[in-house]
Amino acid sequence: MKRPSVLLPAALVVLAIAATACQSDSAEQETAATSSVVNPDIAKVDQVKAGSFVIGFRGAFPGLTEGRDDAALTAIFTETCADIRSGASEDEITTALTERLDTGGTAPTPQETAAVHQMVAAMCGQQ
Numbered sequence: 001m002k003r004p005s006v007l008l009p010a011a012l013v014v015l016a017i018a019a020t021a022c023q024s025d026s027a028e029q030e031t032a033a034t035s036s037v038v039n040p041d042i043a044k045v046d047q048v049k050a051g052s053f054v055i056g057f058r059g060a061f062p063g064l065t066e067g068r069d070d071a072a073l074t075a076i077f078t079e080t081c082a083d084i085r086s087g088a089s090e091d092e093i094t095t096a097l098t099e100r101l102d103t104g105g106t107a108p109t110p111q112e113t114a115a116v117h118q119m120v121a122a123m124c125g126q127q
Helices: 007-022 026-038 047-060 070-086 090-101 110-124
Strands: none
Touching: 047 070, 047 110, 070 090, 070 110, 090 110
């Protein structure tokens, strides 16, 4: 099945949503910075960012959302974000993400995997 070439515009929409979701007041930023110093091994993911990812993912990759609820899509985001924050290599992240994106009936293209990786990396960042 050939998918329309909507990856770049879809990724741009998701990044715009992420930029809006990433804005927070200084108290939230201070709390996040303090919690990562106190417990650096725990990758706390902002639920607003995860929700933005789910919305953007559903719009950009409808074929990869079949049979998945919001919790399953949030897991793709949080697990990939944890991989990125742990310092895993690009190959390790790409392999794991490809497996997460495979729905059993529809495997992601390398371009889709790369676009999702870029979305997650832009949205999860270091907190």
